[in-house]
Amino acid sequence: MATVSHAAPARRGGTAGRILRLNWIGGTFGWIWLLIVMLPIYWIVVTSLKTQANYFTTNPFAPPSDPTLASYRTVLENQFVQYFVNSVIVTVGAIVPAVAISFMAAYAIVRGTGIRLLRMTNSLFLLGLAIPLQAVIIPVYLIIIRLQLYDTLLAIILPSIAFAIPLSVLVLSNFIRDVPNELFESMRVDGATEWTTLWRLALPLTRPALVTVTIYNALGIWNGFLLPLILTQSPGTRTMPLALWTFQGQFGVDVPAIAASVTLTTLPIMLMYAIGRRQLLSGLTAGFGK
Missing domain, CATH: 1.10.3720.10 (MetI-like)
Incomplete structure (x- = not known):
């Protein structure tokens, strides 16, 4: 009986560990996918706050140094x-x-x-x-x-x-x-x-x-x-x-x-x-x- 009671928690612990590792992998890919989806949205919003001259002279993904609503x-x-x-x-x-x-x-x-x-x-x-x-x-x-x-x-x-x-x-x-x-x-x-x-x-x-x-x-x-x-x-x-x-x-x-x-x-x-x-x-x- 003692052997069985020790083996069962071990098996449960091993399963929980595998699930935990899988969750970390899934969470990592989830955050990567979120970044991929949010990147175009970020670019559109940041670009809309720039002037035309500022857009061509700065990094496209850099936030505007002088935001403007002229485009809107x-x-x-x-x-x-x-x-x-x-x-x-x-x-x-x-x-x-x-x-x-x-x-x-x-x-x-x-x-x-x-x-x-x-x-x-x-x-x-x-x-x-x-x-x-x-x-x-x-x-x-x-x-x-x-x-x-x-x-x-x-x-x-x-x-x-x-x-x-x-x-x-x-x-x-x-x-x-x-x-x-x-x-x-x-x-x-x-x-x-x-x-x-x-x-x-x-x-x-x-x-x-x-x-x-x-x-x-x-x-x-x-x-x-x-x-x-x-x-x-x-x-x-x-x-x-x-x-x-x-x-x-x-x-x-x-x-x-x-x-x-x-x-x-x-x-x-x-x-x-x-x-x-x-x-x-x-x-x-x-x-x-x-």
Whole structure:
């Protein structure tokens, strides 16, 4: 007995030591990866605070000796605020209906499993995940032209809604499926209609999933470049990603101005991700892990 009791702690100690060594290795690579990711962000922010002359005469990674906001002033004076407002309109205008439609569709698919049409609808939504935007951009362009919506913000909003729905339905349906059936039955016994059950039971219980799909789709729409490039033309309908491409041509040799425009464009994305990072990752893990 004494021999066994001494051998077991030894084995446990050896296992703990190996795990500790592995954690040190993983932590080291984690810090290295963090430095690799943060280095471009640091360079962009530092460059945006330099003048053009200072950028070409100093070390690109050295902090500016005399920081200035002249590059930000230059960007803001060139319709940057209008591009920002356009991106907000497109993002909000696409996210609100997309999430609402996806939530109601997911509820109908989960609660109406005995209806064959709903199963076919679910398969159709899943098929939408396999169709990339690049494969259908020409038909979308022709439809927008036929609807006489070309060069409008609505031309970006409508396709964005369509491409945001499949993934949203997949995540939301998995969350609604986890709600105990007894809760739905108790609501029905109390005389609640399906519409009442949808908004008073399913909505509060799936709020983390709603936040997840909202943030995920908002990031994709905010960063969208192909739809604004193909479906708009005038400067008044440009969004932030397309404006960055324009600034790159307009300030082709003014690197600090380009860095300032990139910084202003990235700030809302980083803020949105920082606020909802935990729910975004947990929601996506739960949505794809079932």
